[in-house]
Amino acid sequence: MATARTENVGPMVMGLNKQNGQLRGQNKPPAVQPAPPSQGKGFGAPQKAGGPPQDGGGIKFGDDWKRSLLLPPKDNRVKTSDVTATKGNEFEDYCLKRELLMGIFEMGWEKPSPIQEESIPIALSGRDILARAKNGTGKSGAYLIPLLERIDLKKDHIQVHVVIATPGRILDLIKKGVAKVDRVQMIVMDEADKLLSQDFVVLIEDIISFLAKNRQILLYSATFPMSVQKFMAKHLQKPYEINLMEELTLKGITQFYAYVTERQKVHCLNTLFSRLQINQSIIFCNSTQRVELLAKKITQLGYSCFYIHAKMMQEYRNRVFHDFRNGLCRNLVCTDLFTRGIDIQAVNVVINFDFPKNAETYLHRIGRSGRFGHLGLAINLITSEDRFNLKAIEEQLVTDIKPIPSSIDKSLYVAEYHSSGADGDGEDKPERQQDST
Numbered sequence: 001m002a003t004a005r006t007e008n009v010g011p012m013v014m015g016l017n018k019q020n021g022q023l024r025g026q027n028k029p030p031a032v033q034p035a036p037p038s039q040g041k042g043f044g045a046p047q048k049a050g051g052p053p054q055d056g057g058g059i060k061f062g063d064d065w066k067r068s069l070l071l072p073p074k075d076n077r078v079k080t081s082d083v084t085a086t087k088g089n090e091f092e093d094y095c096l097k098r099e100l101l102m103g104i105f106e107m108g109w110e111k112p113s114p115i116q117e118e119s120i121p122i123a124l125s126g127r128d129i130l131a132r133a134k135n136g137t138g139k140s141g142a143y144l145i146p147l148l149e150r151i152d153l154k155k156d157h158i159q160v161h162v163v164i165a166t167p168g169r170i171l172d173l174i175k176k177g178v179a180k181v182d183r184v185q186m187i188v189m190d191e192a193d194k195l196l197s198q199d200f201v202v203l204i205e206d207i208i209s210f211l212a213k214n215r216q217i218l219l220y221s222a223t224f225p226m227s228v229q230k231f232m233a234k235h236l237q238k239p240y241e242i243n244l245m246e247e248l249t250l251k252g253i254t255q256f257y258a259y260v261t262e263r264q265k266v267h268c269l270n271t272l273f274s275r276l277q278i279n280q281s282i283i284f285c286n287s288t289q290r291v292e293l294l295a296k297k298i299t300q301l302g303y304s305c306f307y308i309h310a311k312m313m314q315e316y317r318n319r320v321f322h323d324f325r326n327g328l329c330r331n332l333v334c335t336d337l338f339t340r341g342i343d344i345q346a347v348n349v350v351i352n353f354d355f356p357k358n359a360e361t362y363l364h365r366i367g368r369s370g371r372f373g374h375l376g377l378a379i380n381l382i383t384s385e386d387r388f389n390l391k392a393i394e395e396q397l398v399t400d401i402k403p404i405p406s407s408i409d410k411s412l413y414v415a416e417y418h419s420s421g422a423d424g425d426g427e428d429k430p431e432r433q434q435d436s437t
Contacts, residue, residue, distance in 0.1 A: 065098055065102065066105075069102060069105055069106055070106055071105065071106065071108070072106070072107075072108040074110075075108060075110075077374050077375075077415040078374070078375065078415065079252075079374060080251040080252040080374075080375075081251060082113075082114075082134055082136075082137050082251050082252065083113040083114065083137055083138065085114055086111065086112065086113065086114050086117055087117055089111070089112055089117050090111060090112070091104050091105075091109070091111070091112055091145075094120050094121060094124065094145075096145065096149055097149060097151075100145065100148055100149060104141075104145070109141065112138070112141075113137055113138035113141070113142075114133070114137070114244055115131060115133040115137050115138050115139055115142045115242065115244055116138050116141050116142045116145070118131070118142075118242045118244070119131055119142035119143065119146075119218075119220075119242060120142060120145055120146055122240045122242075123142070123143060123146035123147075123216075123218060124146045124149060126216055127216070127238070127239070127240050128216060128217045128218070128236040128237050128238070128239040128240065129217075129218045129219065129220075129239060129240050129241075129242065130219045130224070130228075130232055130236065130239045130240070130241045130242070131218070131219065131220045131221075131241075131242040131243075131244075132220075132221060132222065132223075132224055132242065132243045132244065132245050133220070133222065133242070133244045133245065134222055134244070134245065134249075134367070135222050135363070135364060135367030136367055137244070139190065139220045140190065142220065143188045143190070143218050143220060147162065147186060147188070150185065150186075163179065167195065167200050167203035167204055167207060168203055170207060171203050171206055171207050174207065174210050181207075181210050181211055182210065182211070182212060183212060184211050184212060184215055185212075185215060185216060186215065186216045186217075186218065187207075187208070187211065187215055187216070187217050187218070188218045188220070189204070189217070189218070189219050189220070189221075190220050190221075191220075191221055192219040192220060192221040192224070192228055193221045193222075193223045193224060193225055193227075193228060193360070194221075196227045196228050196231050197225075197227060198227070201227060201231065204231075205231075205235075208235060217235060217236050217239075219231075219232070219236075219239075222245070222363060222364070222367070223360055223363070249363065249366065249367075249397060249399045252374055252375045252376055253366055253367075253369060253375075253376045253377070253378050254375075254376075254377055254378070254412045254413065255366065255378045255379075255380070255399065255400070255401040255402065256377070256378070256379050256380070256401065256402055256403065256404040256405075256408070257379070257380040257381075257382045257390060257401050257402070257403060257404060258379065258380070258381055258382065258403075258404045259382050259383075259384075259387075259403075260381050260382065260383065261383060261384075262383055265353060265381050266294075266297055266301075268381055269283070269298070269351065269353065269381070270301055272351065272379060273301075273303060273331075275407075275408075276349060276377070276408065276413075277410055277413075277414050278330060278331075278348065278349050279330075279346050279347070279348045279349075279414075280324070280327070280330055280331070280332070280344065280346040280347045280348065280349075281330065281331050281332070281347065281348075281349040281350065281351060282331075282332050282334060282344075282347055282349075282350050282351070282368050282369070283305075283331060283332065283333045283334070283350075283351045283353050284333075284334060284335070284336065284350070284351070284352050284353060284354065284356070284365050285333060285334070285335060285353050285354045286335070286336075286354040286356070286357075287335065287354075288309040288310065288311050288335055290353075290354065291307050291308075291309045291333050291334060291335055292307060292309075294307075294333050294353060295307035295333040298331060298333065303330070303331060304329050304330060304331065305329060305330070305331035305332065305333055306320045306323065306324050306329045306331070306332050306333070307320070307332065307333040307334060308320045308321065308332065308333075308334045308335075308337065309334060309335040309337055310335060310337045317337075320332075324344065325344050327346060333353075336356070336361055336364075336365070344368070345374070347368055347369050347376070348369055348374075348375065348376050348377060348413050348414065348415070349369060349376065349377045349378075349379070349413065350365060350366050350368050350369045350376065350377070350378045350379070351378075351379045351380075351381070352365060352366075352378070352379070352380040352381060353381055354381075355380055355381065355382055355383075355386040355389060355390065356389075356393075357389060358389075358393070359392070359393045359396040359397050362393050362397070363397060365378075366378035369413075374415060375412060375413050375414070375415060376413055377408070377412060377413035379404065380401065
């Protein structure tokens, strides 16, 4: 959840507990193929490339300020219609401040995605928004750009403060008088389905009671259950509704399942590591104990991996996340802590070592690959106990999870097979993982 205001207010951070989550096998893994900056959530500074500006993606020659931009390498990976089916608008069409445009372009963001095209002009007008779009299609930019546009650079004092926090933490600070929100202009709920669930909705309504009556509310999510509809009817004022969910799963993700016994899971995972061209992978387990046990087993097989779960200290979780995002390790084992709001462009394979219990969790897990219209693979290890959940999730998401073939076509999840036009026998392809045997 994020809020924007016109007063100076103290900063907010989040926290948790335990171990550093970094395990390494005997061999150093092959270098992770770096993913060019894209329109996901950008946590680190963009890579800066020298040379003249590139012509394209909304940057046109003629203006001196554009010539001074430090653009990252152009992302030539194939993209699906999830992000390319636009109306042809440019970021410059929204009359944004030059400084904001410079930041957008230097992040490697070339053109607005469909959710950004629909959302940015409406958000700039001050109207409430209820937006439904797939994970990894640019929702963060859809609300962050209009939020940052509110800053007046001619005024020499702090005007806008962005608070990013969990509902319980921000409410605590409000009640203590640390966060003064009576002049807040905008409140954004990303992953609104989660924030408006029974666990949080009372806290959210309590927070809203402290805000000004003319505040703007923006709701974004991939799924909108009845709890969101009730909240909208009560708190949003003639909201502009955006629905870009003709289907729930990302077009670039190919889904497979493999029937195994519990005892066969590790062997199956080892086989996948040896046969797939994994750039980076995220492997999900259903408990913190299983996360640590699996991470240990993977290192014993000779592969490097990190692990992360909610019982680790926030400091260690942050370190694991940033090291993994920077390509220091190929594999990450985690719980559902890592299913929302995490954007790592290099991840091209997600493995459900333990199959999730519901469709919502499944949708968010597999959405960690195939980010921003790119290609990805989701592989599910299914036991006899999971077969009913598998069928139910297929039906609820109206998606097709196929039996895993003996050989998976690399063009389904390896970007280089498209950008280089190779047929699968080229020399410049990412290496498969190699174990110590």
